[in-house]
Amino acid sequence: MRSLMKASLAALITTSALTGAATAGSHANLEGTLRIISDMSNPNPRAIMEGLAAEFDEMHPNLAVELEIVDREAWKSQIRNALTANAPDVVNWYAANRMAPFVNAGLFEDISDMYEGGELPGLDAVKGAMTMDGKQWGVPYTYYQWGIYYREDIFKELGLSEPATFEEEIANCEKIVASGRACYSIGSKFLWTAGGWFDYLNMRTNGFDHHMALARGELSWTEDAGVRETFANWRKLIDMGGFIKDHQNYSWQEALPFVVNGEATAYLIGNFAVPQLRDAGLTDDQLDFYQFPKINDHAMGEDAPTDTFHIASNAQNKEAAREFLKFVTSTDVQSRINGPDGLGQLPINANASVSDDEFIQQGFDMLSNNATGGIAQFFDRDFPAEMASVGMEGLQEFMVFPDNLDDILQRMESARQRIY
Amino acid sequence: MLSYYKRNEIALTPILFLIPGVLFFAVYVIIPIFQSLSISFYQWDGLGEAKYVGLRNYSELATDRAFEISLWNNIKWLALYLLAIPAGLFIALFLNQNVWGIRLYKSMFFFPFVLSQVVVGLVFSWFYLPREGLLNGFLGLFGAGPINVLGDPTLATYGIIAAGLWPQTAYCMILYLTGLNAVDPEQVEAARLDGAKGPKMLWYVILPQLKPATFIAFVVTIIGALRSFDLISIMTNGGPFGRTRVLSFYMFEKALSEYGFRMGYGSAIAVVLFLIMLCFIAYFLWQMYQDEKAARR
Numbered sequence: 001m002r003s004l005m006k007a008s009l010a011a012l013i014t015t016s017a018l019t020g021a022a023t024a025g026s027h028a029n030l031e032g033t034l035r036i037i038s039d040m041s042n043p044n045p046r047a048i049m050e051g052l053a054a055e056f057d058e059m060h061p062n063l064a065v066e067l068e069i070v071d072r073e074a075w076k077s078q079i080r081n082a083l084t085a086n087a088p089d090v091v092n093w094y095a096a097n098r099m100a101p102f103v104n105a106g107l108f109e110d111i112s113d114m115y116e117g118g119e120l121p122g123l124d125a126v127k128g129a130m131t132m133d134g135k136q137w138g139v140p141y142t143y144y145q146w147g148i149y150y151r152e153d154i155f156k157e158l159g160l161s162e163p164a165t166f167e168e169e170i171a172n173c174e175k176i177v178a179s180g181r182a183c184y185s186i187g188s189k190f191l192w193t194a195g196g197w198f199d200y201l202n203m204r205t206n207g208f209d210h211h212m213a214l215a216r217g218e219l220s221w222t223e224d225a226g227v228r229e230t231f232a233n234w235r236k237l238i239d240m241g242g243f244i245k246d247h248q249n250y251s252w253q254e255a256l257p258f259v260v261n262g263e264a265t266a267y268l269i270g271n272f273a274v275p276q277l278r279d280a281g282l283t284d285d286q287l288d289f290y291q292f293p294k295i296n297d298h299a300m301g302e303d304a305p306t307d308t309f310h311i312a313s314n315a316q317n318k319e320a321a322r323e324f325l326k327f328v329t330s331t332d333v334q335s336r337i338n339g340p341d342g343l344g345q346l347p348i349n350a351n352a353s354v355s356d357d358e359f360i361q362q363g364f365d366m367l368s369n370n371a372t373g374g375i376a377q378f379f380d381r382d383f384p385a386e387m388a389s390v391g392m393e394g395l396q397e398f399m400v401f402p403d404n405l406d407d408i409l410q411r412m413e414s415a416r417q418r419i420y
Numbered sequence: 421m422l423s424y425y426k427r428n429e430i431a432l433t434p435i436l437f438l439i440p441g442v443l444f445f446a447v448y449v450i451i452p453i454f455q456s457l458s459i460s461f462y463q464w465d466g467l468g469e470a471k472y473v474g475l476r477n478y479s480e481l482a483t484d485r486a487f488e489i490s491l492w493n494n495i496k497w498l499a500l501y502l503l504a505i506p507a508g509l510f511i512a513l514f515l516n517q518n519v520w521g522i523r524l525y526k527s528m529f530f531f532p533f534v535l536s537q538v539v540v541g542l543v544f545s546w547f548y549l550p551r552e553g554l555l556n557g558f559l560g561l562f563g564a565g566p567i568n569v570l571g572d573p574t575l576a577t578y579g580i581i582a583a584g585l586w587p588q589t590a591y592c593m594i595l596y597l598t599g600l601n602a603v604d605p606e607q608v609e610a611a612r613l614d615g616a617k618g619p620k621m622l623w624y625v626i627l628p629q630l631k632p633a634t635f636i637a638f639v640v641t642i643i644g645a646l647r648s649f650d651l652i653s654i655m656t657n658g659g660p661f662g663r664t665r666v667l668s669f670y671m672f673e674k675a676l677s678e679y680g681f682r683m684g685y686g687s688a689i690a691v692v693l694f695l696i697m698l699c700f701i702a703y704f705l706w707q708m709y710q711d712e713k714a715a716r717r
Binding site for chain 1: 480568571676677
């Protein structure tokens, strides 16, 4: 009965909204219910999401916004059930290859017309990450840079400066190791952090295009000389004692104290680590950021994972859902939710203002001026899920037992031949 | 209708009583077994069309090293978990005396079984921590170590089994304690008059009387070994590089986790796991049947 009513309501809304849109422009008179399931379950993002839902509800007096927030990790498997049975209107997800299962199964709504029709101004730069089979399947709402976060005070103490090349990086690391510290903290228990290292080493050694070809399964893990060179570069850092010991036991959060206590001087991680490092007592004088240094002569490619909103193709209230996507990507909302009181990340709308936080500014500058190679999403978002899981396991093993490389690559290669 | 029931009351009533149980058992246990068997012949991501691939999932299993490791780990779990039975027996024998406060001591020994597996896993993973852990502090006293139990691919599985043995031993102990209450004091008296004591007394007089307790302890320990999922998930998440996975964990990873969703392959793993369980199920049923027969005679 309820669903019947909903369906008829939705039909009513579509017709009325269609005529409404023509007259009232972007502020269509929306009715009914808008159901959103969000994975923004960490305290800060949660508050943002609840604020957004409440605001959107306020803006449209005849529309009731129902928000359900699901644990971020749990959502990664729950989304399948959510999209198939009694689907909500709007859901959170990730860009690039992570959309593939839902795009292929026809569970995400094609919203290419919104991009074409100019309903999403300022989103041209990020359109690529939302494109699959030549169509767009959702909108981003935030992204963040990856890079090396380091202890500025320890660098000063040892007389080091931010390295621009791999030789300088290694020279720095030698001095750091000699001072009894490790160069890099990492917690690889959940594997993906090792994926970040591979992304950067491979993009710097062989260039962005090589990395993407590898992600598309066009290159062999065993035969390709470039892949070998990447691992050889990685091995230099491993053999010199660059990484903390026993990192296979720690999650990325558990590896933070090594940086806070000064036992490791740097951490290759996403910008989401900054609030935690600050909470642990590091001031902005002690903490700084630099772009992963150049290795071979390639244009710099960067990892900048993008989080997204999508409309379910089984949604009941698509008109309101589309309006909501316009709302979250608008200049004003983007400036606000990514600001220092919000997510503390980068806005995806080119016209939005970027917060004056030291790290956000550096990240914004890096991604806009020195990421000419291209923007990647991340190892586990660019590679197909199965390849990513086999791959990251191999990467972790390589970091602990670099001698097993041949065997690891063999396994990754046989996985590649099966998957693609 | 009613008179038909009246005439056959004796035959029909048990069936009526059985129907709800049988129905639920069929829907939740029996039918899913055959469903997973049939899914294991398909390639399916859980969303799109399922594609029939015959035995390909199984032939892939045969060459999958991660599967082989998981299978071996399952065997290690089954074999080593049985240590809980003798350990529980000896603690039970030790606690089976009348001194002041024995109830308190018994409940202290039983305590780990009350804890959730997740708590046990957390406690042990802190115990094993490479730098701050109690274990390495202790080894340090003798100048040994430090060892990183959960980070070492050869040791990690044994480390988790040791954690699992802690509550399982307590469980077996409680089973034996109740069993010991039922030991016939007259037989013990008679054996003592005949000069039996120590190990001989235990082996020939006490243990045969504890046979029902031993059987139950065996059953619950085997079940416990096959349910090692939560400990592995908490302590190592299957790592380092997949060396602590067991079949149930591997099945979950392949079929239901973040990077998985190969339902067919996961089902194939589940079928293999079911075949292993089937050996034990057959043995348990046979044993119970024998007991029934002996009781009826």
